[in-house]
Amino acid sequence: MSSETTLSSTTTESKGIVIIGAGLAGWHVIDAIRTKNKYIPITLITADSGDRYHKPMLTMAISQNKRASDLVRATGVDAATAAGITLLANTNVSDIDPATQQLQLISALRSDPVYTNYATISYDKLVLAMGAHPIFPKSLPEELVWHVNHIERFGQLQEQLAVGCQRVAIIGAGMVGTEIAEDLLKAGHHVTLIDLNDAPLSQMLPLKATARIAQAVKSQGINFLGGCQVSSVIRNSEGELQVSYKPVVSSTENAEAEQSETLIVDHVIASTGLTVDDKLPTAAGVEFNRRTGIEVDAPTLRTTTDNIYAIGDCMSINGVACRYVAPLRAQAATIADDILGHEHDGYDHKPPMIRLKNKAISVLVTGVPQANGNWQVTTESDAELIMDLLDDNNEVSATVTIKAPPIVSA
Numbered sequence: 127m128s129s130e131t132t133l134s135s136t137t138t139e140s141k142g143i144v145i146i147g148a149g150l151a152g153w154h155v156i157d158a159i160r161t162k163n164k165y166i167p168i169t170l171i172t173a174d175s176g177d178r179y180h181k182p183m184l185t186m187a188i189s190q191n192k193r194a195s196d197l198v199r200a201t202g203v204d205a206a207t208a209a210g211i212t213l214l215a216n217t218n219v220s221d222i223d224p225a226t227q228q229l230q231l232i233s234a235l236r237s238d239p240v241y242t243n244y245a246t247i248s249y250d251k252l253v254l255a256m257g258a259h260p261i262f263p264k265s266l267p268e269e270l271v272w273h274v275n276h277i278e279r280f281g282q283l284q285e286q287l288a289v290g291c292q293r294v295a296i297i298g299a300g301m302v303g304t305e306i307a308e309d310l311l312k313a314g315h316h317v318t319l320i321d322l323n324d325a326p327l328s329q330m331l332p333l334k335a336t337a338r339i340a341q342a343v344k345s346q347g348i349n350f351l352g353g354c355q356v357s358s359v360i361r362n363s364e365g366e367l368q369v370s371y372k373p374v375v376s377s378t379e380n381a382e383a384e385q386s387e388t389l390i391v392d393h394v395i396a397s398t399g400l401t402v403d404d405k406l407p408t409a410a411g412v413e414f415n416r417r418t419g420i421e422v423d424a425p426t427l428r429t430t431t432d433n434i435y436a437i438g439d440c441m442s443i444n445g446v447a448c449r450y451v452a453p454l455r456a457q458a459a460t461i462a463d464d465i466l467g468h469e470h471d472g473y474d475h476k477p478p479m480i481r482l483k484n485k486a487i488s489v490l491v492t493g494v495p496q497a498n499g500n501w502q503v504t505t506e507s508d509a510e511l512i513m514d515l516l517d518d519n520n521e522v523s524a525t526v527t528i529k530a531p532p533i534v535s536a
């Protein structure tokens with residue numbers, strides 16, 4: 127089978143297994159199927175080039191002076207050839223008909239409907255691996271604000287930051303925002319990290335834990351503005367970006383009294399969460415939530431629509447989004463067995479270990495953490511904090527371990 131295929135306006139043919147999305151999840155499914163079956167037809171559809179790269183590296187690469195091309199492990203064409211699949215690169219799926227098991231495709235390279243090539247392809251089994259998209263609140267206009275959820279945008283940002291020390295504001299101090307902040311600081315930039323909460327990772331961990339993270343972030347020289355909400359980002363007459371923000375307050379009266387402050391920067395990066403586009407899940411008739419993603423049956427990764435599976439950032443299990451890399455290999459193996467009709471024990475979903483990649487502080491989380499709950503301290507010293515989250519039965523449902531980095535002697 128060929129690598130990249132040009133869409134034809136009259137093509138209608140069976141494609142066996144069709145996968146939408148060429149991120150880590152989509153390629154893991156291909157690897158898993160090819161391990162078990164070398165010949166079954168597989169078509170991979172992606173809006174980009176389909177290049178293989180490890181997305182978690184994006185939050186560490188700028189300080190390592192790595193360009194987007196340095197992160198690509200194999201081009202989409204080369205990877206498709208090696209796997210013996212058909213790659214439809216630069217192609218969007220515009221509609222799914224689950225009754226006829228057909229997809230409507232449109233070229234991502236042309237937006238003019240008069241000249242765009244259309245195609246309809248059929249599937250026996252369909253895997254939705256199209257990922258999730260950054261959330262841009264109204265205060266963060268997409269044309270002025272970066273995100274690092276995709277290698278193409280990362281590459282464009284990396285080029286902009288490659289020239290001299292620059293001022294960068296990062297909106298959102300979750301895992302990704304906190305990691306990017308340290309990465310840009312290490313690359314020599316002036317970094318301001320802004321969050322609605324008083325400390326980084328506040329939506330995941332209790333105050334006693336997040337206070338240590340905030341202290342570590344500030345000690346590096348990152349300007350952390352906690353408890354602040356960005357109201358606007360505009361480009362001023364000097365070509366700089368003006369970020370307006372004010373403290374988060376609970377009452378309308380106090381909100382009106384608070385004066386906005388401004389921050390002048392060269393770049394703004396949004397790290398304000400992810401959402402799953404509803405177009406394809408709605409067309410496919412699958413159970414779906416924009417924030418958490420497509421609901422699947424945990425043992426099989428099947429959606430609520432026959433012959434359709436989901437995996438990766440677009441998928442959820444028991445109402446919880448599954449946006450970590452570690453489980454992908456096991457999930458892909460389950461999908462491969464289920465699609466190929468092999469007997470299997472079923473995917474056993476276990477929350478992955480979560481590790482913050484920052485060097486200023488070691489943060490390790492197991493289980494299913496949540497900020498609010500019955501957190502109990504088991505170890506507390508200047509060097510280490512360990513806390514357990516107890517459920518209603520006093521069983522440990524999550525643990526966080528925070529350690530200060532070792533002191534390196536000169």
